Amino acid sequence: METELKRGFLVRQRAFLKLYLLKMIEANKRYGTQFLDDLRTEFKPYGYHPTHSEIYKTLHELTREGWVRREKKLLGEPGVDFQEIIIYHFTEKGKQEYELYRKQMKVELDRCLGLLNQAMSDHYGPIKRK
């Protein structure tokens, strides 16, 4: 899973989403489509609209690597009786990996911010602080 963390230029979408999904899984009780909706809402101001496919692929990856396990459930909403959803829970391994991953991603995000700020400064003058 190390290979996904950095790529020289900017952080990859998949790695970025993974960080968010892990956090959301930690908070429990949500499922794929809701993750997607929440993320789209949060990122809307930045013009970033993730696709459902990226979300699911990231969740599959987390499952494949044993960071989370899946629990099938029925969406218990009034009127909707038989919609199956999948809830994700951390495994023991996953908890530990998350902790580590979170730390690594801090470094990575810092690096990306550094790169972008450098560009800002190179092309638009020194960074303005409020």
Added chain:
Amino acid sequence: METELKRGFLVRQRAFLKLYLLKMIEANKRYGTQFLDDLRTEFKPYGYHPTHSEIYKTLHELTREGWVRREKKLLGEPGVDFQEIIIYHFTEKGKQEYELYRKQMKVELDRCLGLLNQAMSDHYGPIKRK
């Protein structure tokens, strides 16, 4: 050339490099390999090591779109008599396009910084300022 500017998630490497190359071309009198070396040096602290292929492809793109014209020259270094290099100069169109592109990229880089700062704040608490 609009399609390259943004892609929802983070700015693409090509768009990022283009901004730098345009600036370097404006400063005149350098050629491909030197651009590459300069960029690698500048980005080294950020662990970003662009490839020669990306640089050339970007330069070709600028040429194809008529932003720059190419001038073949002999690298006038002592001892090296016949090494051909290519110097890039802006076209009239290119000067104008660069001005516009620079402005657009400011918006784009701001957006990316926003997204990354949001992630920082979401996962590691409020942004620290010095």
Added chain:
DNA sequence: GCATGAACAAATTGTTCATTG
């Protein structure tokens, strides 16, 4: 060997189709 260029390959992401309850 250095600068350039292009072919090719891999990686990443997005679009569309399929399934299941």
Added chain:
DNA sequence: CAATGAACAATTTGTTCATGC
């Protein structure tokens, strides 16, 4: 029809090979 999943397509980027002095 909502949620999930997978096939497939496109895009983006990197690696390798080629060429001309």
